[in-house]
Amino acid sequence: MSVRAQTLIWLAQRASAAVLALCVMVHLATMIYAVKSGLSAAEILGRTRGNYAWFGFYALFVLAVAVHAPIGLRTVIAESFGWRGTVLDALTVATGIALALWGMRAVLGVFV
Amino acid sequence: MSNEKPAATGAGSGASRAALNVRVWRGAGEGSFQTYEVPRQESQTVLDVVTHIQRVIDPSLSYRFACRVGVCGSCAMNVNGKARWTCRTHVEKVAADGNLEIAPLSNLPVIKDLVTDMKEFFDKWARARGRFAGARTRDDDFARVMPDSPQRRNVDAGIECIGCGACYSACDVVQSNPAYLGPAALNRAWTLHNDVRDVMRVERLASVAGDAGCHACHTHTSCSERCPKQISPTLGIAGLKRAAAVAALSGEI
Known part of the structure; x- marks a missing residue:
């Protein structure tokens, strides 16, 4: 991976961290509201199904996770096990794709 | 130079007010700490302690220094687990209890004793x-x-x-x-x-x-x-x- 690419993924991780900070706060507030209000699963689904605002919010959340986590994991693996190079970079991309797919599956599960 | 011999390794940690109990790394990658007893002096620096050991107790000890006044940057060592410039580090400040552990800098290959390959x-x-x-x-x-x-x-x-x-x-x-x-x-x-x-x-x-x-x-x-x-x-x-x-x-x- 070129130095420019390494720099850009560093930037992507910082930018996604900023998005995550906001998303986590909104998500926690939503969860606390849902629990405190005693909403049932059916009531929650009634509010999320077909709601493009919630879909957009959680799609953004998933995208930020899919960008942020694999880049951090790449650094943790490199520093902990000395594993660096193309294979690790490929694993990083694969992890990002997997997180995005699993995350979007969950988002679609409460949207459709 | 006197014929004083270094105290045996593991000579205990109880240091008197008149003497310092100093553990110094000896060897390269493979090695161990050796314990010396060094007289306490007023305004004594850690570099003074190392110099005393080398000049009075054990001339085979290797270390690096030049200016002794905080300019050249050659005398840095790990003192009680922290990297410090030894020429400007007073013993009183880092070893009030009289116990000192001196080791070569970390993250660099050790050539011998306290000398690292820079x-x-x-x-x-x-x-x-x-x-x-x-x-x-x-x-x-x-x-x-x-x-x-x-x-x-x-x-x-x-x-x-x-x-x-x-x-x-x-x-x-x-x-x-x-x-x-x-x-x-x-x-x-x-x-x-x-x-x-x-x-x-x-x-x-x-x-x-x-x-x-x-x-x-x-x-x-x-x-x-x-x-x-x-x-x-x-x-x-x-x-x-x-x-x-x-x-x-x-x-x-």
Whole structure:
């Protein structure tokens, strides 16, 4: 991976961290509201199904996770096990794709 | 020189007020701590202690020093687990209980006893393009650098580095990522990045960016904590991160 690419993924991780900070706060507030209000699963689904605002919010959340986590994991693996190079970079991309797919599956599960 | 012999290793930690109990690393990669009893003196520095051991107790002890006044940066060692310049470190300050443990700097190969091989440390300065590159000739007028300009202030904040290696020894990232350029080399690059006369800005940013450069820093600030000159390499590294990120976005690097 070129130095420019390494720099850009560093930037992507910082930018996604900023998005995550906001998303986590909104998500926690939503969860606390849902629990405190005693909403049932059916009531929650009634509010999320077909709601493009919630879909957009959680799609953004998933995208930020899919960008942020694999880049951090790449650094943790490199520093902990000395594993660096193309294979690790490929694993990083694969992890990002997997997180995005699993995350979007969950988002679609409460949207459709 | 007297014929005093060093006390046996593990001679206990109880030090009297008149004597220091000093454990010193002996050997290279393979080695162990050996214990010596050193008389306490007023205003005694850790370098004084090491010098006493070498000159009075055990002449085979190897260590490095030159100026003894905090200028040359050659006498840095781990003192009670922390990297310090030994010539300006008073025993009273770091070993009030009379117990001292002196070891070579971390993250560098040990040649013998307290002497480390600084080659990789200074090679990284070269890799970070830590050399001024100007374009003016002797026929040109002097460059005018305003003392209160932001760039000059950034240079002032980092320029007093004496290359002792204390920051490098304290850096966790160097430990886990041996290719990492380290705080001293990056601090040097930052001072040159802010030198308005320098013409190697883009090439230098390309050299210090990425996984082995400034973007590997975890901002633990151990380097800033341990720098005997109160420089904050962390701040300079943060500046390099931003500058390199902008350069990457604009396609300069």
